[in-house]
Amino acid sequence: MNILVFAENQNGKFPKSALEAVSFAAAWAKSVGGSCTAITHGQIDASVLGNYGCNRVLHLASLAAADGEQITALVIAAAEKSAANTIVLSHDTTGKSAAPRIAVRWNAGIVSGATAIPHGTTVKKNVFSGKAIAHVNITSEKQVVTVLPNAYGVHATGAPCAVEAFEVSVPAARVVVKEVKLESAEGIPLPEADKVVSAGRGMKGPENWGIIEELAKELGAATACSRPVSDIGWRPHHEHVGQTGIAIRPNLYIAVGISGAIQHLAGVNGSQVIVVINKDPEAPFFKAADYGIVGDAFEVVPQLIAAAKAFNATK
Amino acid sequence: MKLLVCISKAPDTTSKIAFANGNTSFDEAGVTFIVNPYDEWYALVRALELKEAQGGSVTVISVGGSDYEQIIRKALAIGADDAVRIDAPETDALSVAKHIADYAKEQGFDLILTGKETINYNGSIVPGMLAELLSFPYVTLASKLHVNGNVATCEREIAGGVEVLEVTLPAVISAAKGMAEQRIPNMKGIMSARTKPLQVITPVAFAANTSVQNFEMPPAKSACKFIAPEQAADLIQLLHTEAKVI
Ligand SMILES: Cc1cc2nc3c(=O)[nH]c(=O)nc-3n(C[C@H](O)[C@H](O)[C@H](O)COP(=O)(O)OP(=O)(O)OC[C@H]3O[C@@H](n4cnc5c(N)ncnc54)[C@H](O)[C@@H]3O)c2cc1C
Numbered sequence: 012m013n014i015l016v017f018a019e020n021q022n023g024k025f026p027k028s029a030l031e032a033v034s035f036a037a038a039w040a041k042s043v044g045g046s047c048t049a050i051t052h053g054q055i056d057a058s059v060l061g062n063y064g065c066n067r068v069l070h071l072a073s074l075a076a077a078d079g080e081q082i083t084a085l086v087i088a089a090a091e092k093s094a095a096n097t098i099v100l101s102h103d104t105t106g107k108s109a110a111p112r113i114a115v116r117w118n119a120g121i122v123s124g125a126t127a128i129p130h131g132t133t134v135k136k137n138v139f140s141g142k143a144i145a146h147v148n149i150t151s152e153k154q155v156v157t158v159l160p161n162a163y164g165v166h167a168t169g170a171p172c173a174v175e176a177f178e179v180s181v182p183a184a185r186v187v188v189k190e191v192k193l194e195s196a197e198g199i200p201l202p203e204a205d206k207v208v209s210a211g212r213g214m215k216g217p218e219n220w221g222i223i224e225e226l227a228k229e230l231g232a233a234t235a236c237s238r239p240v241s242d243i244g245w246r247p248h249h250e251h252v253g254q255t256g257i258a259i260r261p262n263l264y265i266a267v268g269i270s271g272a273i274q275h276l277a278g279v280n281g282s283q284v285i286v287v288i289n290k291d292p293e294a295p296f297f298k299a300a301d302y303g304i305v306g307d308a309f310e311v312v313p314q315l316i317a318a319a320k321a322f323n324a325t326k
Numbered sequence: 327m328k329l330l331v332c333i334s335k336a337p338d339t340t341s342k343i344a345f346a347n348g349n350t351s352f353d354e355a356g357v358t359f360i361v362n363p364y365d366e367w368y369a370l371v372r373a374l375e376l377k378e379a380q381g382g383s384v385t386v387i388s389v390g391g392s393d394y395e396q397i398i399r400k401a402l403a404i405g406a407d408d409a410v411r412i413d414a415p416e417t418d419a420l421s422v423a424k425h426i427a428d429y430a431k432e433q434g435f436d437l438i439l440t441g442k443e444t445i446n447y448n449g450s451i452v453p454g455m456l457a458e459l460l461s462f463p464y465v466t467l468a469s470k471l472h473v474n475g476n477v478a479t480c481e482r483e484i485a486g487g488v489e490v491l492e493v494t495l496p497a498v499i500s501a502a503k504g505m506a507e508q509r510i511p512n513m514k515g516i517m518s519a520r521t522k523p524l525q526v527i528t529p530v531a532f533a534a535n536t537s538v539q540n541f542e543m544p545p546a547k548s549a550c551k552f553i554a555p556e557q558a559a560d561l562i563q564l565l566h567t568e569a570k571v572i
């Protein structure tokens with residue numbers, strides 16, 4: 012079984028989700044004795060992809076930012092060139108726009124959001140917004156699998172490898188990026204963060220977020236919030252996690268003044284370790300927590316900041 | 327503007343998730359079904375707003391059995407003009423997309439709106455397949471949508487901000503949070519929904535490429551370890567030495 016994996020170039024950088032997709036594809040190919048080829052595009056040092064275990068890298072340097080149809084054309088051409096019968100992408104925005112097209116054009120079965128290396132033709136994925144797991148069989152000869160961000164992780168098991176220039180003509184983009192508006196260029200993007208400090212309505216008002224940001228900064232964490240908090244405009248929308256916001260799977264999720272409604276949990280219950288700080292001992296979030304502090308956020312969080320500062324000083 | 331909104335059926339967000347038949351199917355006992363929130367709150371409401379501002383019609387379409395009619399009536403009560411139900415099982419994303427594409431290709435829709443994903447299967451696959459089958463451009467996860475003539479301008483959330491995207495209609499656009507505000511149907515809407523047209527189409531079957539083998543529940547969490555508030559500082563050490571996450 013030969014695998015082709017797509018690694019997205021985001022402004023000259025491989026995002027964590029791309030490196031996870033390559034790590035996943037390389038380990039999968041290895042487990043079945045196949046080869047793994049990566050395809051990427053644009054101005055970037057593509058040889059580093061070898062670090063994540065692929066055997067070969069194809070590179071279309073002339074194609075900068077690309078829409079889903081362009082990536083579809085690029086990926087299918089590269090799969091044919093590398094005699095792959097399996098295509099892997101990340102289940103990120105780019106993967107979501109290209110993978111379904113690839114599956115139709117290739118007449119391949121597709122499973123999106125895989126969380127583990129498949130066994131045979133069975134792929135494991137989260138369903139019901141993380142409340143259950145499904146094992147899905149792909150019955151077609153060719154297959155497309157997308158990898159859930161923050162589930163498999165980045166595994167640097169290889170070494171830089173040779174990059175082959177790859178040429179293919181792709182159609183013009185029909186979805187055109189007109190403008191990029193960044194609210195904050197600094198800080199860690201939430202979907203990629205290993206650690207997240209999140210707060211809810213228990214914080215009483217946006218003026219009290221200083222301690223949340225400070226704790227996040229000391230821990231090297233991104234900040235997030237519950238839905239009502241972004242709905243009332245205390246925090247930007249892109250921080251909203253949960254069933255209707257974004258789903259995250261950090262190693263550490265600290266929830267301050269969040270009750271733990273089932274719709275909130277749906278976006279965070281994949282986190283490895285959950286810490287809950289809430290003044291109500293009956294808050295449902297404690298049932299999903301690994302560590303809990305029943306107390307007032309305005310007293311507890313400053314102590315955590317001081318302890319984190321002391322901890323950082325000993326590192 | 328002729329708009330099509332794809333709506334799927336999902337268990338109410340507070341439903342207990344359990345499985346039946348040797349963990350091969352979702353246990354529907356005691357479960358209330360709703361319109362998938364992304365499809366209703368964002369895609370459908372935005373389609374209605376566009377129609378109200380610019381004229382046209384909003385059709386909703388579902389692929390599924392007669393148990394779908396309750397959620398279709400809900401969409402009609404919120405304000406859709408008419409509905410189509412393709413009477414076929416939801417075998418997999420490809421078969422669903424093919425059924426919708428088969429219906430839509432003859433109808434001259436300007437814009438097809440879907441949710442970003444179903445909250446039960448979490449696929450994010452159907453709209454992209456639909457776009458491919460119809461040769462339409464596809465904007466994934468739009469959180470804002472404006473239409474001016476035959477150009478749609480969308481916003482999409484990216485790390486740290488938003489990007490503004492432009493696409494020429496006809497197109498498929500999947501809706502994420504932010505595109506519109508939820509609408510509660512009023513009495514008049516509920517009454518008129520009963521008489522709005524609901525066409526049922528019996529299609530030819532399509533072969534599926536995937537099938538669920540079985541479901542399982544995630545491993546149970548071990549009990550929460552409580553730390554006294556005055557000892558809060560201990561947490562940082564525990565996260566380092568015990569949980570090994572910092
Ligand atoms: C279909 C649907 C989808 C939804 N999707 C989402 C979603 O994606 N994400 C989401 O978050 N929600 C979602 N919700 C809303 C969800 O049901 C809850 O209403 C919401 O998560 C509650 O937010 P909260 O915990 O911040 O506020 P609250 O429920 O008001 O909880 C505040 C908490 O803070 C605690 N508190 C108060 N003061 C202090 C203090 N001084 N110190 C410490 N603790 C304190 C309280 O004990 C309480 O537990 C959805 C709802 C529906 C119906």
Ligand SMILES: Nc1ncnc2c1ncn2[C@@H]1O[C@H](COP(=O)(O)O)[C@@H](O)[C@H]1O
Nearest residue numbers: 332334389440441443444449450451452
């Ligand atoms: N059975 C269905 N009938 C109509 N639309 C559907 C159906 N299944 C999925 N969709 C649409 O496709 C979107 C994405 O679904 P999915 O790919 O399953 O996550 C949903 O939000 C719906 O808008």
